[in-house]
Amino acid sequence: DAEITQSPRHKITETGRQVTLACHQTWNHNNMFWYRQDLGHGLRLIHYSYGVQDTNKGEVSDGYSVSRSNTEDLPLTLESAASSQTSVYFCASSESQITGELFFGEGSRLTVL
Amino acid sequence: KNEVEQSPQNLTAQEGEFITINCSYSVGISALHWLQQHPGGGIVSLFMLSSGKKKHGRLIATINIQEKHSSLHITASHPRDSAVYICAVFMDSNYQLIWGAGTKLIIKP
Numbered sequence: 001d002a003e004i005t006q007s008p009r010h011k012i013t014e015t016g017r018q019v020t021l022a023c024h025q026t027w028n029h030n031n032m033f034w035y036r037q038d039l040g041h042g043l044r045l046i047h048y049s050y051g052v053q054d055t056n057k058g059e060v061s062d063g064y065s066v067s068r069s070n071t072e073d074l075p076l077t078l079e080s081a082a083s084s085q086t087s088v089y090f091c092a093s094s095e096s097q098i099t100g101e102l103f104f105g106e107g108s109r110l111t112v113l
Numbered sequence: 114k115n116e117v118e119q120s121p122q123n124l125t126a127q128e129g130e131f132i133t134i135n136c137s138y139s140v141g142i143s144a145l146h147w148l149q150q151h152p153g154g155g156i157v158s159l160f161m162l163s164s165g166k167k168k169h170g171r172l173i174a175t176i177n178i179q180e181k182h183s184s185l186h187i188t189a190s191h192p193r194d195s196a197v198y199i200c201a202v203f204m205d206s207n208y209q210l211i212w213g214a215g216t217k218l219i220i221k222p
Binding site: 041042102106 | 148212213
């Protein structure tokens with residue numbers, strides 16, 4: 001069965017360190033998204049990609065970067081982790097930009113000390 | 114003002130009750146999603162609507178484009194329905210998803 005997986009599921013790191021969260025999907029979807037979820041907020045879009053070599057900033061992109069070298073993967077990098085980036089991160093993919101069902105990974109809980 | 118408003122924020126009901134969760138939005142949209150997030154975090158897509166009504170098991174979703182409003186109904190609710198239900202709209206102006214804050218539903222046995 002096709003799926004979308006995130007790793008690591010839990011990570012604790014220190015302020016200033018670089019962290020990469022992996023997202024891998026086997027749906028062959030062109031569209032991939034990274035969200036963060038914090039108490040009191042809905043899901044907030046960090047970065048998204050509509051295909052290989054395409055990346056776009058979302059509403060909370062400062063301090064994050066992504067790259068899309070193939071269809072399956074969209075890794076999210078925190079260049080210099082900050083305590084404000086402690087959150088749960090979700091990766092998602094969809095077949096269609098507008099009408100496609102969204103498929104989510106299980107989430108990655110990141111704590112920055 | 115948030116572009117997507119869900120109500121209620123929290124809802125506690127007894128098993129068997131008919132549940133309604135509402136989503137109102139203020140922007141032009143191409144589609145609306147309903148999703149479910151169980152304790153422990155996984156998010157699952159329930160419905161994607163652009164008009165009318167959809168039904169899956171005990172779940173029914175409706176949308177009124179003119180009134181900019183959607184409802185998610187659960188019939189014969191069960192404790193396993195306890196979850197956060199999230200509405201998201203796909204804006205037709207910039208092809209972005211705007212997310213509601215979610216409705217936390219607790220069904221007591």
